[in-house]
Amino acid sequence: MFPTLDPLLHSELRLAVVSLLIGMEEAEFPYIKEQTGATAGNLSVQIEKLSEAGYIEVEKSFKGKRPCTLCRITPEGRKAFEDYVKSLKSYLKVKPTASPR
Amino acid sequence: MFPTLDPLLHSELRLAVVSLLIGMEEAEFPYIKEQTGATAGNLSVQIEKLSEAGYIEVEKSFKGKRPCTLCRITPEGRKAFEDYVKSLKSYLKVKPTASPR
DNA sequence: TTATTTGGTTTATATTGTAAACTTATTTAT
DNA sequence: ATAAATAAGTTTACAATATAAACCAAATAA
Numbered sequence: 001m002f003p004t005l006d007p008l009l010h011s012e013l014r015l016a017v018v019s020l021l022i023g024m025e026e027a028e029f030p031y032i033k034e035q036t037g038a039t040a041g042n043l044s045v046q047i048e049k050l051s052e053a054g055y056i057e058v059e060k061s062f063k064g065k066r067p068c069t070l071c072r073i074t075p076e077g078r079k080a081f082e083d084y085v086k087s088l089k090s091y092l093k094v095k096p097t098a099s100p101r
Numbered sequence: 102m103f104p105t106l107d108p109l110l111h112s113e114l115r116l117a118v119v120s121l122l123i124g125m126e127e128a129e130f131p132y133i134k135e136q137t138g139a140t141a142g143n144l145s146v147q148i149e150k151l152s153e154a155g156y157i158e159v160e161k162s163f164k165g166k167r168p169c170t171l172c173r174i175t176p177e178g179r180k181a182f183e184d185y186v187k188s189l190k191s192y193l194k195v196k197p198t199a200s201p202r
Numbered sequence: 203t204t205a206t207t208t209g210g211t212t213t214a215t216a217t218t219g220t221a222a223a224c225t226t227a228t229t230t231a232t
Numbered sequence: 233a234t235a236a237a238t239a240a241g242t243t244t245a246c247a248a249t250a251t252a253a254a255c256c257a258a259a260t261a262a
Binding site: 040 | 239240241242243244
């Protein structure tokens, strides 16, 4: 009836990050921060969680002497997102009133 | 870009409860419990929260000597659900790759 | 009459989410 | 040259949440 929702994706900020990355090749930390409106701290934590889960790939490098964090969605992340959306649909579609009892 | 999601509805169990109630006149506690697969304790807490928020109406009575908890969605609950679904859609639809930077 | 089931509620704990505080380096202003 | 502000994050402490375990009261079954 109500399939469980992947808790890693059922989080406002993490879902926004994945949703954003699904639509593009890659994105830098500050861009994701701007688009999601998240604080840097929160974003840092959530990116780490997505990365640990293998849903995104994080490439840390330097741009000159400044740190530069690049994020990319992985095939597993894309798959998880698709599954999440599919599951979520069971919650969102209004079922016909087949009265209980 | 990413509208905030009503935290009251962005919860697996509460969303399931509201989703269920949207589709029917009213439902009893045990029925909701069965349909959502929730534990009684968890369900009790979440129903209370939805009720406090005015998203559902809870009618406690007795069936013979046994307690009977009836739940019904309110117009505000229905509205909140519709708004939630609308907001959620911005997260779920894949946007065209308009490369950043 | 004791045990089990039904229909819940309360409460304690574990998990999460989030912002504040901090770090390191870089510009910009004085 | 030095101080102040900005950039790019990370760490950590705290607040909010979710969830199950423990509990209660009544009814039914063994």
